[in-house]
Amino acid sequence: MTLDPHFPQMADALNPAVMGPLLRWVLNMPGITPGHVECCIGEKRHKPGKSLVIAYRLNAQSDPIHQSRYVTGRLCPPGTEGREFEWALSKRPDLAAGALTFLHEPAMLIWAFPYDPKLIHLPALLAAESIKNRIGEQDLTGDDRVLAVESDVLHYLAERSCMIRYRVSLGGADETRLLYAKNYADDSGRDVFAVMQQLSSQFAWGAKALAYDLQTRTLWQAHVPGRTLCWADLQTAEALAERIGQCAAAFHACKIDTAQRFNQSDVTEGLLATVRLAEQTRPELAERIESAVAALLVDELNLPKPAVATLHHDLKLNNFLVDGDKLGLIDMDCVCLGDPMADLASLIGNFYLHGLREGDSVEQVHPLVKQLVRSYMAHSVHALSLPALRWQVAAALIHEVTRRSLRQMDDLRIAHIQSYLALSENYLALSRHPTGFNDVLI
Template sequence: MRSDPEFPHLSTALSPLLMQELLQTTLVGQLDDQRHGLVVGSCVIGETRYKPGKSCVLSYHLQLHDVSTGSHHEQVVSARLCRPDEGMAEFDRAKSIQLFRVPRLQSLAYLPETEMVVWSFPNDRKLTHLPQLLNLEFLAAHLSSKLALIGLDGSNEIETITTEVLHYLPERSCMIRYRLTAKRRSTGESCALTLYGKIYRDDIGVEVHSIMYQLAEQMPGSAVPLGYDPELRTLWQSHVPGEPFLWESLESSDALDVVRRIARCVAEFHCCTVRTPSRFDLPDIDESLLDTIKAAEHAYPDLAGRITSLVNALLAQRRSMCWSGALTTPIHRDLKMRNFLIGGEKVALIDMDSVCLGDPMTDIGSLIANFHLNGIRAGADIGSIRKIVDVFCSAYAEAVPWAVSRPRMNWFTATAFIHEITRRSIRQLDNERMQYINQYLDLSELYSSM
């Protein structure tokens, strides 16, 4: 990857060993003598979002070892890489926000060696209410005032709460699972329930709540929104049983039946009616394709020429195609294997944050590309992946009341390999995905030629 003059310390930020040393010194080494003995045993890079020349946000998963007790625990740290001489100003701005005290660590720190500001979880640059959502004392009081929201009446009282962070995207969102026990005051009878809270950096949760509410009425078994909490910028939602749909799921004897159920679930979603002003259309795909070229020119110039040729060919192909009769349905905009839950014979679609209106083939192209992505990473051969794709496409075509255009489906799939798979690989600085990048580009060419 080519160096970025806007972020000259990027290579250091991407070195786990160097960051392990820096975070040991900055997060632990500056504390008082009573807290010595805490050692950063390992450092693993987590979520990364990189826009070449514009911004870079990362997370690190640290294994902390207490020398005095022999105990270990994990600590997540989010980080923002700054341009030269801008880190201290970012640090000063961050200090103005009340911080949660993290035992034995700095809650906030500035690393001049990398021009980086770091936040110890649950502190976050934009998710300012996150510490409250993990504070059991606060939650007990807060949820007790919202019993109706979680399906209880005033005759109940919350006895216990446990929390589990499921997915954390620094500066964007965090999904937390809550397991509660509540007791009915009159009888002493206890009950257990599970719910989820997703905190956002802004009020997008209002629109997500509206969309989930509409879909829950039309798709039985999907997550039910329990309410949006504007004070905490948090969307509360019900539990959906099941396990994530992973490539390993396709190694079972009923793999093809699972794929057919996935296809019927997508078809059911596309047949729903959703009222929303948000859209994702062909001009948006054009913009994303062109943005992929820019990202490649900055970070991987050796790939930029090929990506540019592919994008130009796809845009020319689109202009030559007939688009009369194109459909508008709800589209998920993040249709990937992990966003399906398999529970016995039932399939549920989750994570509705990006739902809007558009051509349903946008979603189909995304999922086909994701099948290939996961299959390639699992070492599957192209023939077995194509079999999964063919079964899915046939089952989907049988389940929807409209005729599915294979040329359009193939075009959307070819574009997904560029503006989703390739662009995300670059932006997430995902070395594992980048080693397969030419295979993704080959597949884009293949699908565009079908």
């Protein structure tokens, strides 16, 4: 268990057996007995000495009642929870009763979904009458009158964003249309909308933006058929890794105008941040991570000047959408300009992350990585330097895979950190050779 002197209560906050009864009491779930409540802990975001935000889901069953409730807990230094509660409440005097409360033990603020400290428009976006009017005002259904709307929350990231799917019943025809809305904590969705508009004519199959609602900070998107990829698909579908490589190359060939950049200096800062994080949370790993980062920074000086391309900057399996022979990308929040090798390296790191987490060995992941890179090389408009790509993979295994594992306190991922580090060291050693056997990556 990671320890943080700033939050000595974090062990209890991360224990479902402790939090389940407390959250059931806070939420006042009627008709549910304690033995019928399952408390699940989801996304965790930890900044040592600064903050810890934990997403909880309570699943309750007591015939004929079934309830699922989402809660966000933000830990407070013990003794400050009352003051922080009053301060948070002063900023949101319009909150409904029970939307925000606090616990003395463990000391934390509790936000009951759909209330969120930063997603202030979320309750209205999930209220049937309110959203029915909003859809009409945004002219998202043409001349068809909106009769009814049903909503499903697809992904909620506390204090950051929420993706909602709407089933819209339209007048004038027996028709139901699917619309998607991503609500943001700030105005970043406006820039995402501008980028998606530029991509729509160049990248044939992917997320499509319809409108951006500045008042509610909401990006509206059209339905794209298909399902997101998982590791089992790569294990069973022949040539899927090759199709992923072709898709990534096609995305990198797009031309966009944006101020957003991901530079080599950002990679460097990510590496150094991983060292600091390990020192604070996993001192038993800190020395090895520091040594690996030091070696990377020495060799960084020899990297060739990178190309500049359109980066997805969040290339991971569940952001690829497959529908038969079509393969595309969703979640364009992080699209920017930068080195395509860094983007491809991020995807390779995600292959190893999924493979190891699903029980495959490193040797079983290598062939899929080779297929990915060979396909990318065959379809890319950008020259690919194998030594530079190997360096970027070595770096991504630390500043992305390892750092996120530590920050999210994901025990399943943390269990493989030694393997990530060994892989990083191997890729760095290979990067010092101009070519590999048959010019393959690994």
